Amino acid sequence: MIAHEIGSIHPRAIPKIVEAMDQCHATSLENHLQKYILEPLQSLDHPQPFIIIIDAMDEWRDHPTFIKALAHLNSQSRIVKFIITDRLNPCASHLPGIERVFVYTYALGPISKEVIKAYFHKHLETVPWVDGRRATPVDVEKLTELSGGLPVWASTVIAVLSHRFGESPPHEILEEIVGSKRHVGSDDGLGELYGNALSRLFHSPEEQRQLRRYLGASIALQEPLPPSDFEMLSGIRSYLTYRVRFALSALQTRSPPPGSDDMIYPASALFHLSFIDVSSKLSSFRRCHRLAIYAATNVTP
Secondary structure (H helix, E strand, O other): OHHHHHHHHOHHHHHHHHHHHHHOOOOOHHHHHHHHHHHHHHOOOOOOOEEEEEOOHHHOOOHHHHHHHHHHHHHHOOOEEEEEOOOOOOOOOOOOOHHHOOOOOOOOOOOOHHHHHHHHHHHHHHOOOOOOOOOOHHHHHHHHHHHOOOHHHHHHHHHHHHOOEOOEOHHHHHHHHHOOOOOOOOOOHHHHHHHHHHHHHOOOHHHHHHHHHHHHHHHHOOOOEOHHHHHHHHOOOHHHHHHHHHHHHHHOOOOOOOOOOOOEOOHHHOOOHHHHHHHOOOOOHHHHHHHHHHHHOOOOO
C-alpha cells in the first residue's frame, strides 16, 4: 500500500517498485521495506528526506511486527522518516524490539476549539433539519465544549444527526446531546454519545440482543466472511445481520472496499477503535466473543 502511494505521487519510482515485485516473493518484512520503500525513494535522489505518515497505527493488527522491522531503516533517516500516530506510547507499551528502533515521541494535544467550531459550522449545514429547526450559535458553542477537542466525537455527532433514528427529528436529538453534562474528557463522554445512538437505532430488547450477538462476532473476526459463513459463525440469520449492519452504518468511520458490500467485515475495518471499546462493554459481549473466536477457528474456506 505504501509503495502504491509512492508510485502514484512519484512515477519515477515505479521501475524500482516493479523490481521489488519480482524480487520480494516470500522474503522478510525487512527486505520488503528495503525494496518497496527505501530503494524507490533512493532512486529519486531527493535532497531532503521523504516523510511517510501512518495514522492510527494501533488499529492495525500486525503493527508490532511492522514497528519492529523499522529498525532496518534506522541508518536511512536522510532518505525516509515515518510519522506514526498511535493511542499508546510505543516505548511505554513495551512492543517487542522497540528498543532497537530510533523513536522520538510527542504527545498530541486536543484539536483547538476554533477548528472544532469551524467543523460544526460547516457540517451542521448538511444535516437534514425539519420544521425549520436548526442548530443555534449556542448549540455550536455547547457542542464545541462537549467535544473536548476530539474529532471523532464531533464527526459522530454529525453522523447521529444526519441518520434517520425512528421518529426523532434532528433537533430533538441535538437537544439531548447538548443537554449532556459529560464532555469527552470525562470517563464516559464518548461512551454516552455512542450509547445514545445505539439506543435510538435498536429500540426493543430483541433488537438489542441481536446487536450484541452481531458485535460479539464481528469484533472477533480477523478476515471478511461471506454472509453464509458469518451466519454459521454467529448463529444470526442473514436477514437479521443485514438489518443490524444497515443500522450501524450510521456510526461507521470507514467504508468497505468497492464491490465488496456483501461481505461481512471485522468491526475493526469499519469502526473507530473507541466505538469498539464501548461495544466490548455491552452486557453479554464476553459470551458472544468467546463463541465467535471458537467458531472463527473452525470456519473453512
